[in-house]
Amino acid sequence: MTTPVFFPKVLCRERTLEWTLGAKTISSGQTGLDALPLARTDGGGLWSAALSSVALTTADLVRCWRALDMLADAGAQPIVMPNIDRVFAPWPIVNGKPLRSYGDVHHSDTSPFSDGSGYYQPVIAAKLTTAAALRATTLTIAISYGSALRGGEHFSIEGPIYSFRMYRVRTAVDNGDGTATITIRPPLREAATANTVLDFDRPKCVMRLAQSDAMRLGLELRRYGTPNAAFVETFDIP
Amino acid sequence: MIDFGAQGLAALQADNVRMSPMLRIDSDPVIRLWTGTGDLATSADAYDPAGATYNGLGIIVDLPELSQLINGVADRATLTLSGISEKAMAAASANPTGVKNKECAIGIALFDKDWQIIKAPIWLFLGICDFPSVGQQPSDTALIRSMSVSVGTLFTGRRRPLSSYWTDADQQARSPGDRFCERSILLSQLATKTWPRF
Numbered sequence: 001m002t003t004p005v006f007f008p009k010v011l012c013r014e015r016t017l018e019w020t021l022g023a024k025t026i027s028s029g030q031t032g033l034d035a036l037p038l039a040r041t042d043g044g045g046l047w048s049a050a051l052s053s054v055a056l057t058t059a060d061l062v063r064c065w066r067a068l069d070m071l072a073d074a075g076a077q078p079i080v081m082p083n084i085d086r087v088f089a090p091w092p093i094v095n096g097k098p099l100r101s102y103g104d105v106h107h108s109d110t111s112p113f114s115d116g117s118g119y120y121q122p123v124i125a126a127k128l129t130t131a132a133a134l135r136a137t138t139l140t141i142a143i144s145y146g147s148a149l150r151g152g153e154h155f156s157i158e159g160p161i162y163s164f165r166m167y168r169v170r171t172a173v174d175n176g177d178g179t180a181t182i183t184i185r186p187p188l189r190e191a192a193t194a195n196t197v198l199d200f201d202r203p204k205c206v207m208r209l210a211q212s213d214a215m216r217l218g219l220e221l222r223r224y225g226t227p228n229a230a231f232v233e234t235f236d237i238p
Numbered sequence: 239m240i241d242f243g244a245q246g247l248a249a250l251q252a253d254n255v256r257m258s259p260m261l262r263i264d265s266d267p268v269i270r271l272w273t274g275t276g277d278l279a280t281s282a283d284a285y286d287p288a289g290a291t292y293n294g295l296g297i298i299v300d301l302p303e304l305s306q307l308i309n310g311v312a313d314r315a316t317l318t319l320s321g322i323s324e325k326a327m328a329a330a331s332a333n334p335t336g337v338k339n340k341e342c343a344i345g346i347a348l349f350d351k352d353w354q355i356i357k358a359p360i361w362l363f364l365g366i367c368d369f370p371s372v373g374q375q376p377s378d379t380a381l382i383r384s385m386s387v388s389v390g391t392l393f394t395g396r397r398r399p400l401s402s403y404w405t406d407a408d409q410q411a412r413s414p415g416d417r418f419c420e421r422s423i424l425l426s427q428l429a430t431k432t433w434p435r436f
Contacts, residue, residue: 038255039254042273042275043256043273043274043275134278134279135277186275235275
């Protein structure tokens with residue numbers, strides 16, 4: 001297994017971001033009984049992500065975008081896409097404000113790594129309390145640090161086969177005993193054991209370029225660019 | 239007779255049906271595919287007594303129309319998968335005998351409102367695979383590789399002529415000397431029978 005390619009956080013500067021769960025339906029049109037019968041055949045849907053007008057304002061950002069385009073290999077190489085929900089994730093409320101990050105965590109003697117960076121520590125602590133089967137859509141979870149779920153949040157689970165897979169919360173019911181029962185879409189991509197960690201901080205999904213030229217970059221004045229990109233979920237293992 | 243079960247029938251009667259076509263080719267290893275995304279575990283059925291896992295094809299795959307046996311004309315269906323990798327194509331070209339004469343079943347899986355499969359897959363069509371063929375076609379942006387396998391019904395045979403009409407010629411072929419269909423020509427379309435005869 002090679003090291004997966006991660007979409008870098010510095011390029012998460014798009015004007016609009018669209019995460020859609022694609023579906024395929026067959027409709028027979030309107031019938032005499034006033035109904036529009038519909039059959040859905042995709043078994044739960046496939047994620048697609050569209051980033052539009054990513055502001056590449058510096059030379060480093062342009063180089064980073066170009067390098068990533070080459071790493072994506074016209075769609076042949078899966079990329080781990082983050083979906084950072086800065087506003088909508090169930091952040092814990094500390095002193096009346098959502099706590100979104102601990103910042104860089106340094107070593108115990110307060111020294112950082114040689115390049116000045118520290119450790120990353122997720123803020124929201126959530127896990128499955130019971131095991132979930134493949135294609136489960138109802139999960140029992142416990143959030144030990146974070147706010148209550150309301151529906152509409154994203155999280156991801158890193159599975160043993162398909163790596164990072166993202167899910168969206170549909171409904172959430174607090175069970176009153178520190179756990180919550182949630183329903184999700186799409187159905188679980190692989191079975192998960194109890195105590196599996198749910199990543200609400202930086203949900204990720206393994207994706208690839210939607211088309212071979214989906215990261216095309218046109219430079220304005222040979223300096224700046226506002227390219228678009230489109231990705232779809234892939235089941236290739238990164 | 240296909241047994242959908244009470245829950246399956248209720249799911250089919252609803253205005254909004256959640257279902258996915260399934261494909262199973264009895265090659266070695268067995269090919270199990272469904273038109274959804276990701277893996278799908280099924281419970282025991284006639285093919286897999288212990289249940290099995292079907293691999294998702296993605297949401298853009300179409301299966302051909304299937305028809306029942308009418309007038310003894312055996313139907314052939316061609317299953318095509320486009321957008322395959324170069325590796326898969328090379329494997330299909332190198333080992334075309336892998337699926338020949340293997341049983342191919344096409345069916346559907348029904349799901350409840352929580353996308354949980356109802357019962358085991360329901361098999362609707364049973365055929366025998368022929369040679370696979372591969373092809374590639376350039377489009378505006380990319381080269382699209384595809385792989386097809388032709389599947390005939392159990393009644394498909396190339397050497398035998400059709401003998402399924404109730405005509406004297408067919409009847410003589412089936413049972414020489416039998417006169418049962420001798421006068422069926424008189425009952426054909428456009429033949430006028432005078433009645434009543436005064």
